[in-house]
Amino acid sequence: MILNLLGITLLCVVTWLYYRWTRVRQYWAKRGVPHLPPNPIMGSLTFLQRQNPGVWMVNIYKQFRSPYVGAWMFWRPALIINSPELARNILVKDSSFFRDRFLSSGSSDPIGSLNLFTVNDPLWSSIRRRLTSVFTASKLRALQSLVDLKSSQLVQRIKNAQDTSKLNIRMVYMDYTTDIIGTAAFGVETNATLTGVDPMRTVTQAFTSFDLYRGLCWSSIFFFPELVDKFRFTFFPKWSTDYFTKVFKIASKHRKNERPRGDLLDALLKLMDEGAKSNEGITEEVVIAQAAIFLFGGFESTSTMMTMSSYELAFHPDEQEKLYEELIAFQYESENGHLEISKLADCRYLNAVIKETLRKYSPMGWLDRIADRDYKIDENLTISAGTPVYVNNIGMQYDDELFYEAEKFIPERFLPENAGNIKPFTFLPFGEGPRSCIGKRFGQISMRHALANLILNYKLEALPGAKKPNEIKIEKRGLLLVPGEELYIKFIPRN
């Protein structure tokens, strides 16, 4: 009797699963949307841990050349957007349909789930509104002494090296970005740039180490958020959030007795005061979550851009020379040779080099959103509420028709006189619309300052036999598009 009952239950489950799977499998075909056949368990995610999602996005773009492509996040249908016009609609024009990201961290992980990147509306709006003002160009000038100090320490660190060709450049640049963002957001003096070690650097080091468990946490947060709470997955390693909490509490206590510095910590303390007066849910945990995402959102993306621009310039001596000449002229004209944040922002070739690096190596190659209502994509397709959409920015940035010889490093395409050739919404390294990168200017200032100081002090040279930029491995286990191997160049002192 019991066996019969078990048998019938099993049959019902298998029939139901088969019926559900058939519907899932036919989802995009029925709607006439091009797609690759889904895997019965992973959907379209069979590339996870085997290929970087950014590389996968470029391949999907090239394979289909269609304005959109159907995909499955496990069994959930999702849409990849390959067209600048649709990207504009989703990110900007109809952004009220797409306020939130699909990814989400669980309720057992407040620092991971309440930060600007992961949090949903309406808490997102009230935090973003309050923090936007601190990232304006005028407020960020307060970073001047910090970037001056840290970029001169970066130059010194290289000078101290017995053999510069043994410096793992990504690690050294991560030391620099950890110091810059750690100091600005947590108000503590860190010393990683000069020495390579610091407790804050141990935290950022942990963010970039991907073992199987962290890979699972991230894959679930990004692509299967329903599982996050069940397995208590976390966005940051638990010990690091304990560390953030401790450091933030100490730093905020100190800062309350000091003069305001106009940095990120001041803005976060103001957020905390305002939060206590409002009933919008801005608790101390929420504020610490913002400090954590500033560090996490900024240190790896910015250091990856510094790594890839140095590496490309080492292989492009003519472009490097143009940059050097621009910077020497700039330094000659500025008072005491000082690299002022606001003036450096006008260096045309420096900006072009940084933009070209961002185009080729956007750390986030896809911008995710979730439709909160049914949404008409075009005359032929309406997606249902709850459908994740992924704007494939890296795919567009590697399209030869949009960026001639897209595989090549050509900063000239971003010079102001050529800017007209770049079609709107095809170059989106910082995203677009209300949920675009809040730290864009901060990241640009940190990159410009470091790169300018490096180029003024050193000639960068490729090592004999080193892999060309397009041959280097890309990290397979993480979700950001970053190098998957150590990179080395030679720094030759200029004088």
Ligand code: HEM
């Ligand atoms: C080269 C440097 C950087 C790159 C390429 C970059 C890129 C991005 C991208 C693509 C997004 C998603 C945008 C979207 O979905 O439309 C984003 C979001 C974000 N970034 Fe950055 N980022 C950089 C530096 C920074 C820095 C320095 C910080 C903080 C100091 C930061 C903090 C954030 C935050 C908090 C978000 C979430 C914004 C929201 O949802 O409201 N980023 N970034």
